Amino acid sequence: MIKAITGTKDIFAPEVKRWHYLENLVKRIFENFNYNEIRTPVFEETALFARGIGESTDIVSKEMYTFVDRGDTSLTLKPEMTAAVVRAALEHSFDKQQNLNKLYYISPMFRQERPQAGRFRQFHQFGAEALGSESPALDAEMIIIAHDIIAELGLKNFKVKINSLGIPASRENYKAKLKEYLEPHFDKLSDDSKKRFNSNILRIFDSKDETDQKVMKDAPLLIEHLDDESLIHFDEVKKYLMSANVNFEIDPKLVRGLDYYTHTTFEIISDSVGSQSALCGGGRYNKLAAEIGDRDIPGVGFAAGIERILLACENENAFQLEEDSIDVYVVRIDKDLNQKAYQSAYQLRKLGLLTEVDYLSRSVKAQMREANKLNSKYVIMIGGDEFQKGNFLLKNMKTSEQEELSINNLEKVYTRIRG
RNA sequence: GUGGGCGUAGCUCAGUUGGUUAGAGCGUCUGGUUGUGGCCCAGAAGGUCGUGGGUUCAAUUCCCAUCGCUCACCCCA
Incomplete structure (x- = not known):
């Protein structure tokens, strides 16, 4: 008997009604904020993700569904949406037609990982990208929208965490300082963290290993080494969030795994899903467009996992649908x-x-x-x-x-x- | 890629210290008088006990392998 591929799921009644409910709520809120839907193909040239997300990231180095088509072109099922949206914006010159483009999507994504609670090989995300402005108001808007959707679904048990990675120059300076601090402790680090030391040193902060955490407790923090420009931007974001009454905490150790982030990063986490606690994540990426195209377009965005959010809703009994009739x-x-x-x-x-x-x-x-x-x-x-x-x-x-x-x-x- | 748990009817699960026709609840179907539901009652259908091999007089029960599911690590939504 042929069965669905590992890590994929059939979605049908009554479960599919919960999806409709969430999708309708998502659309309503995005449209209130005047975002337009964008639909991009499920596959793209592999190079788009390799360059956009970063060769050294886990997504690109070991999780992509990549295959060669009959014309010998390497194609990849999209593992995330940001690179694809930016590609579409560049290709159709959105930035030349109007200064600011606010886009949202609801779409399947594909990553070849071991499935577990809240993680699948085909999974679904809704999310948004705002292209063309460096305003911290948009950084905050992403967080506000994501927060509102999750709150309106009826979830209670979640936290908004934010951090700033600053501009690339101050981050590079900081990385050097962190390296200096870690060098004497190198032998004590876990094997994973030894690898991170070279590939993405910031992620050592994320380690769940106890001795790693002990070492990192006294490490210098990026947020203490930001330049003035980055600090002002971050401050503004916080003010916008406060004026929208969004509760957040600053997590100086929040380091996200994708290469393209600058300035604000954020996550909304929940204990109601299992060990995969991130319901959504995002941030600003002012340098991404230049990576994959011929010009810079500043951008900020987020992506939220539909399966995880629905699982959290189920575990918290967040919303109740009327009985079918x-x-x-x-x-x-x-x-x-x-x-x-x-x-x-x-x-x-x-x-x-x-x-x-x-x-x-x-x-x-x-x-x-x-x-x-x-x-x-x-x-x-x-x-x-x-x-x-x-x-x-x-x-x-x-x-x-x-x-x-x-x-x-x-x-x-x-x-x-x-x- | 690594490690733990689990695989018995459509679903949720009992069960066998190895021994004749493998069970329950729910669901499905039929019926409880001529054309009428819900509750209740009666009956029926439905299982190569994940797959392959081994031990044994005998295996769904023990052993091995394999596949699948699941949870966790890594990482992420």
Whole structure:
């Protein structure tokens, strides 16, 4: 038997209703903030991600679904959206048409990792990118939107963490200082951190290893070595957040794994998912466009994991959907009236009623059981004496009241149900 | 890539200190009088006990391998 690929999932009722609920809420909030949806292809040239995300990152070095097509081009299923959105902006010269472009997306992503709670190989993100402005108001806006979506879903158990990586020059200075500090302790570091020492030294702060953490406790912090420009930017972001009443904490050790970040980085974390605590993450990337294109476009954005958020919602019982129901079930009494029953159902559907009818030639009792199972508000019964008189029965399933109506007057069903 | 746990009906799970026709609840289907649901009752369908091999008179139960699921590490959403 052929099964779905490891780390992928079929999503169907009733679960899919929760997805609809989240997607609708996400769209509503993005559109309130005047973001436009962008849809990009599921695959891109491999070089886009290699250059955009960074060769040394885990995503590029070991997690991408990469394959060669029949024209010998190396393609990759998108592992994240930012590089693709920036590519589209450059390709279509969004930046030349208007100064600021505010874009959002809801899309599947692909990374070849071992699946676990809150982590899949095909997973889904919603997110946004604002291109064309260096304003700290937009850094804050990303955090505010992400916060509002998560809060409106009803989640309680989450924290907003922010940090600044500053401009590249001050970060390089700082890295040198950190290296200086760590050199004498190098032998004590875990094997993973020894590798990080060369590839991405900042990430040693993220280590869960105890001795690593002990070593890092007294390490110099980036935030204490930021230049004035970076500090002012960070300060502004904090002010915007405070004026929006978004609670946040500054985490000087928040270092994100993607190469392109400058200035603000942030995460929203939750304990309700398992060990994968990040519900969403993002930051500013003023140097990304130049990496993959011919010109700079400052940008800021975030991405949020839909599976993780829905899992957190489930564990926190964050929102409750109404029980499914239908308006009318059409019961066919006489076996030879299938056509008439189906035609009546169609008319009711055209009137805008959520209608179901029997397709299995089942007994009246079985049809009634089905109507009940579907939580039908009303049932109409077609056949028998009433049909001979040109009528049908309309039954209210809640009160069990029945009335006889003319078969030519199905509109009456609509007025009974919708008033 | 590394490590732990688990694989029995559509779903959630019992069970066998190895021994004849493998169970429950839910779900599905049929019926409880002639054309009417919910509750209740009766009955039915549905399982190569993940797969392959080994030990044994006998294995779903023990052993090995393999595949799958799951959780965790790394990293990330």
